[in-house]
Amino acid sequence: MATETGEQATRTRGGRLVSALSWMLDPVERETFEEEFWESRSLHVSHADPHYFSELLTLDDVDRLLALVDANLDTVRIIRDGQEISVSELVASNGSTGRTTAVEAVYQHYRTGSTIVLNSLDRRWEPLGRFAAELGAEISARPQMNVYLTPGGNERGFAPHYDTHDVFILQVHGSKRWSLYGSAHELPLRSQPYNHADPLPEEAEQELELTAGDLLYLPRGTVHAGTSMDSASVHVTIGVHPLLWASVLQDAVGQVLADDVRFRTALPLGFARSGPLQRRTEDTLGELVELLASRLAPATMTAEAVKHAAAIGPTSLRHHLSDLEALSSLRPTTLVRRRADLGWALNTTPEGVELEFHHKKVRYPAHVTGEVRYVAENGGGPGFSPESIPGELDEPGRLVLVESLLREGFLTFD
Structure with a gap:
């Protein structure tokens, strides 16, 4: 089986x-970022x-989003010096x-x-949502976008800590001073969160200021803390x-263990008290490791990883209602695009052949694979028409193919 992914969208700058x-x-x-910084060291970019x-x-x-905070109480957090106040409880206490x-x-x-922290704002603010979908498709990873609003006056939300995911910080408004303390745990897994009981170095390894338009990249495991300057900061x-490789291997191993009963049988009864049974256990484990x-x-594991990456992005169906309404107007010359x-x-x-997107699979017979x-x-660039699709499929067949992909939400009218 062959598996391929789509190309990312592009931006003009x-x-x-x-x-x-x-x-x-x-x-x-x-290329420089991938080779010298990704999962390795921090990067500060100033766009001047x-x-x-913006x-x-x-x-x-x-400001506009905060005016609607009552409808999204569970997505708002209030933090000061590492201490969190529950917004829901705060409102309830006011009766x-x-x-x-x-x-x-x-x-x-x-x-x-x-x-004030607005969690997962990419799910509710369309510009961030579009950018998250574009970035996620490009890097084959899941981005989550939180927004932090800190008042001026040397204020700090979170105490020094590291994250178990990589971080890009985009300074949107004002300035913020960042203290970086190095990597306390190199590339930690999600199951290895920061322990606030661990002592911090007496001095930060690096102090830097982000002004509006700047970017800061931090590999997961980098201990950091941000403090506002004179004015409000939004990032x-x-x-x-x-x-991760670990996740791919864990998923593949888990599937093998679930499929083969030999991995699901118990160790010999009483093995902990018997030397011969322990030697037998060691031999059996050796056989099972070889079998595993x-x-x-690797090819199957890679294909599964590709499918996982394809499912990372959000369900993108903007203007789909209009597309469905316009299906009857589809003609051989109508322009559409992915x-x-x-x-x-x-x-x-x-x-x-099957297309996997929006957490579903759409299947077609082998004779229309091309x-x-x-x-x-080719659907992600300039619009194309049903009549421009090469292959042996006749014109009615090409119209049916394009209509089905418009109906499923893979294509949209150009």
Whole structure:
């Protein structure tokens, strides 16, 4: 079976067509970042443009979102010096769940030095959502975007800590001073969170200031803390959750263990008290390890990893209602295109071809494999028409293929 992924969407910056990651890192080349910084060391990029990230979020956008805080209490956090205050409990203690009370409760703590955190804002704010989908498809990892609003006056939300995911910090408004203490635990797993009881070094290894338009990359495991300057600070933290070798191996091993009963039988009764049984146990374990290694197929494991990556992105169905309404207008010359922020995988077998996207699979017979491949691989650029699809499929067949992919949400009208 062959498995392929779609290409990422692109952005325009300074007249150049660039990807989401390249746009964030500019002028640092993506290849330089991958070779010298990714999972290795921190990177500070200054764009010398306070509005560089304004298309994603502004201070006024945050103000607008806070006005609606009552509808999303579970996504708002209030933090000061590492101590968290529950917004839901705060509102309940005031004897009301009305919007005015919720907004005032949040602002009351902000005025006295607390940081307001808007979790997973990419799920509710379309510019961040589009960018998260684009970035996730490009890097084959799941991004999560939280927004931090800290008042001016040397205020700090979280105490020094490290994250178990890589972090891009995009300074949107104001400035923030960051203290970096090095890596306390190199590339920790999710099961290895920061222990606040561990002592910090007496001095930070690096102190730097992020101004509006700057970016800071921190590999997971880097101990860090941020403090506001004279004015309010807004930054977007992009937590990147990559697929680890450990996860791929664990999933594959788990599947083998579940499929073969030999791995599910018990050790000999009384083995802990018997030397001969312990030697027999050792021999059996050796046989099982060899069997396990023989059952782990790198090609299959890679294909499963590709499918996992394709499923990372959100379900992207913007304008889908309009597409469904317009299906009857589809003609051989109508221009359509693949959704730019769509994560997908193409799987081919002797029996046919399937497109995997939006956490589902759409299957087609083998004789249209070439046409489906063309639509998937070439649909992300300028619009194409059903009549322009190469292959042996006749015109009615090409119309049916395009209509089915419009109906399923893989394509959209150009």
